[in-house]
Amino acid sequence: MDFLINAGIMGVVEGITEFLPISSTGHLIIVNHFIKFQEPFAQMFEVVIQLGAILSVIVFFFGRLNPLTGNSKRREEVLNLWKKTIAGVIPAIIIGGILGKKISDHLFSPAVVAGALIVGGIIIIIIEMRKKDAKITKVAEITYLLAFSIGLIQCLAMVPGTSRAAATIIGAMMLGANRETAAEFSFFLAIPTMFAASAYSLMKHCSSMTSLEWQALAVGFVVSFLVAWAVIALFMSYIRKHDFKPFGYYRIVLGILVIIFIFVYKI
Numbered sequence: 557m558d559f560l561i562n563a564g565i566m567g568v569v570e571g572i573t574e575f576l577p578i579s580s581t582g583h584l585i586i587v588n589h590f591i592k593f594q595e596p597f598a599q600m601f602e603v604v605i606q607l608g609a610i611l612s613v614i615v616f617f618f619g620r621l622n623p624l625t626g627n628s629k630r631r632e633e634v635l636n637l638w639k640k641t642i643a644g645v646i647p648a649i650i651i652g653g654i655l656g657k658k659i660s661d662h663l664f665s666p667a668v669v670a671g672a673l674i675v676g677g678i679i680i681i682i683i684e685m686r687k688k689d690a691k692i693t694k695v696a697e698i699t700y701l702l703a704f705s706i707g708l709i710q711c712l713a714m715v716p717g718t719s720r721a722a723a724t725i726i727g728a729m730m731l732g733a734n735r736e737t738a739a740e741f742s743f744f745l746a747i748p749t750m751f752a753a754s755a756y757s758l759m760k761h762c763s764s765m766t767s768l769e770w771q772a773l774a775v776g777f778v779v780s781f782l783v784a785w786a787v788i789a790l791f792m793s794y795i796r797k798h799d800f801k802p803f804g805y806y807r808i809v810l811g812i813l814v815i816i817f818i819f820v821y822k823i
Contacts, residue, residue, distance in 0.1 A: 562772075570608070574609035574610070577680060582669040585665075585716055604776075609781060610750040613746060613788065615785060617743065645707055710724045
């Protein structure tokens, strides 16, 4: 029972953090040092429950993402959005295929998470302090080249603690998008990214999973989906009126706390 409760806790953490620029992977690594899921299940679990959170994007934005409804013009717009999303995920597929194993072997540690949290927090604050008018105010205005460029920036999130959401949102803002557009495209870009990562991880590890591990995976998946659905609604409402500086400060404080934990608990 404790194993399933811990899976639920991890699902809550994933659901809250996946779409906020504070690093879901970083939080999951930190929490798992206390829950202590064992490898290789732990890393696979962290990847697959992210897919649960990603499915909440499809549900929340279903009207925007469904290419089978509306007139021909609307269907063409939705298909173009999916094509741009695929263009944006190409860099992650290529670079992840080349460097993925080295990153997972050498960078998945609390020390790396702490450093990435702090550096990312400082960058978010600096970007938000710059007064710059956005040229792109709708996702439809994102070009294929811009989508690919945002996808390149997304690859920085392969370093745990960086945050995929932070990399894509701040990257899109640096390239001319406003906050709401940057956040929406970040959500859409997560769909093929996490589907690919989850499918690969499941194919690699499913044959060795126990019945209890499958149950834990199901619990974490469902919980992350439900929590993330609520977080998306709150986050989209928040960014219409506020900037990302509070998330930058949070990252810095959390990074410092992680460093303290490293020395106190020798993790």
